[in-house]
Amino acid sequence: QVQLVESGGGVVQPGRSLRLSCTASGFTFSSYGMHWVRQAPGKGLEWVTIISYDGSNERYAASVKGRFTISRDNSKNTLYLQMNSLRAEDTAVYYCAKDRGYYYDTTGLAYVMDVWGQGTTVTVSS
Amino acid sequence: DIQMTQSPSSLSASVGDRVTITCRASQSVSSYLNWYQQIPGKAPNLLIFGASSLHSGVPSRFSGSGSGTDFTLTISSLKPEDFATYYCQQSYSTPPTFGQGTKVEIK
Numbered sequence: 479q480v481q482l483v484e485s486g487g488g489v490v491q492p493g494r495s496l497r498l499s500c501t502a503s504g505f506t507f508s509s510y511g512m513h514w515v516r517q518a519p520g521k522g523l524e525w526v527t528i529i530s531y532d533g534s535n536e537r538y539a540a541s542v543k544g545r546f547t548i549s550r551d552n553s554k555n556t557l558y559l560q561m562n563s564l565r566a567e568d569t570a571v572y573y574c575a576k577d578r579g580y581y582y583d584t585t586g587l588a589y590v591m592d593v594w595g596q597g598t599t600v601t602v603s604s
Numbered sequence: 605d606i607q608m609t610q611s612p613s614s615l616s617a618s619v620g621d622r623v624t625i626t627c628r629a630s631q632s633v634s635s636y637l638n639w640y641q642q643i644p645g646k647a648p649n650l651l652i653f654g655a656s657s658l659h660s661g662v663p664s665r666f667s668g669s670g671s672g673t674d675f676t677l678t679i680s681s682l683k684p685e686d687f688a689t690y691y692c693q694q695s696y697s698t699p700p701t702f703g704q705g706t707k708v709e710i711k
Contacts, residue, residue, distance in 0.1 A: 589695035
């Protein structure tokens with residue numbers, strides 16, 4: 479079945495770095511854009527970043543631009559999120575999500591998240 | 605950025621009730637409006653995309669309508685497993701933005 483599994487979360491001090499991973503299975507990973515979405519404790523959903531199917535196109539939320547980098551390794555069916563200069567306000571559950579694409583072009587970026595991982599928790603605290 | 609505002613923020617309802625949640629965009633998003641359900645402690649799940657298209661596997665008691673700035677999610681007859689938080693999200697422009705959520709609680 480279609481599945482996304484995140485890993486790499488943990489407790490980290492402000493200013494430090496962390497790398498999250500998301501391993502995909504059950505679909506052709508290399509044909510779809512992928513997102514990271516986060517949810518601070520007790521809060522709503524916040525989109526973080528997206529990467530195109532081939533890694534050639536990336537977009538970021540203003541709150542993380544210049545600090546976070548999304549990447550992917552299609553040979554390993556894995557998505558990454560490199561998080562640098564972490565701040566307390568980055569504390570959240572981080573979800574990876576598959577972009578739905580379009581019925582006529584799965585590689586297109588529809589910004590609709592149709593499959594989600596279970597999430598990994600990042601806590602930024604001294 | 606486009607702001608999404610949901611109402612109400614929470615509601616209490618009984619099994620079998622018809623429930624309606626509203627989402628308003630700060631500018632037109634055409635029909636690029638999606639709805640997600642999040643059960644406590646779980647990841648969100650896509651319910652509706654393109655304002656009114658039901659995602660695969662989603663029960664037909666869920667429906668969506670609207671275009672432009674005003675949208676509605678309707679649950680025709682509430683079931684116990686529907687008690688959750690619902691989010692709207694616009695996919696018209698980057699960054700995609702979510703509403704603040706509507707929590708549906710048991711009456």
